[in-house]
Amino acid sequence: MNATPRWLDPEQKAAWDHFIRMQEKLVGRLSRHLQSDSKLSAADYVVLAALTESEGGRMRFLNLTRRVEWEKSRMSHQVGRMAKRGLVTREECPEDGRGAFVVATPEGYRAIEEAAPLHVEHVRRLFIDALTQEELDTLGRLSARVLAHMEQQPD
Amino acid sequence: MNATPRWLDPEQKAAWDHFIRMQEKLVGRLSRHLQSDSKLSAADYVVLAALTESEGGRMRFLNLTRRVEWEKSRMSHQVGRMAKRGLVTREECPEDGRGAFVVATPEGYRAIEEAAPLHVEHVRRLFIDALTQEELDTLGRLSARVLAHMEQQPD
């Protein structure tokens, strides 16, 4: 039994609170904008962005999940929903009988090409424009550091 | 028709990508830890934290939603689920017939007091420990700036 847990000191707590609230508000607004401006959710956007940046708009299922760092069941459900709406299709993989490809359809391409400009505007308006170029770099660098730290850390 | 949208330049895009990936990975891990270490979800934790930091463990519904910056329907569903599990109760509001109070039950207190130490450890391990005190301050300051920027911004 840990007698007295090591609480965060006031400066740490303040930094954490600001970060968490900012992050939540930002991603919340962005995904609501996406949803109402286009017919894509944030999840749809991420998947289509990954696919369309890839050779032929196709990717192996597992590579896709790693690329966007999702769990495979999440991706499977997502791909299922997107397939139902005609944004992607599943294809079999010749060299591995268990494998699958996920492929962006022409509609998928159309959808993300339509959605991207406005989305980028919102990212710019809500996030990029809040900071100077130098501050933005700093934030990016610190984010990368936290990311690297987490990757060296168990689970 | 916008001829050529203003895309992010490479540095901006890099900063944005790092931030987004970091944030997603961090909150994902933290909420999975909460879920498996305690019997609270991240949402439960946020609500109970707000309530138990407040006089008498009770708050007006709307104040609660503003405090954690959620939409009211989200809060209503959440409170409903938590009430079903005995973590909170709803009470009527005498001075406003439409109003409601949300109150943390003893079990609610017990649950968050049990969950908090481990949760804080994870926050420390995954986030705080990744940065020096000075870097952490910087990140907090930049987050606050983005937050303030968003608050001055339409929707």
Next chain:
DNA sequence: CTTACGTAATTGACGTGTCAACCAAAACGG
């Protein structure tokens, strides 16, 4: 060959979040 084990991906159940519609009490304007 076959048994066993690991890997690729799907499924189902359930908790969670969003949107739009709704309801009831309050506040306001005549």
Next chain:
DNA sequence: CCGTTTTGGTTGACACGTCAATTACGTAAG
């Protein structure tokens, strides 16, 4: 007062995410 609008809060339908279990194929060992 009475009708209208605003405010506080709930509801239902549906999209989304997680976990645990499952299917089906690949691979290596005896």
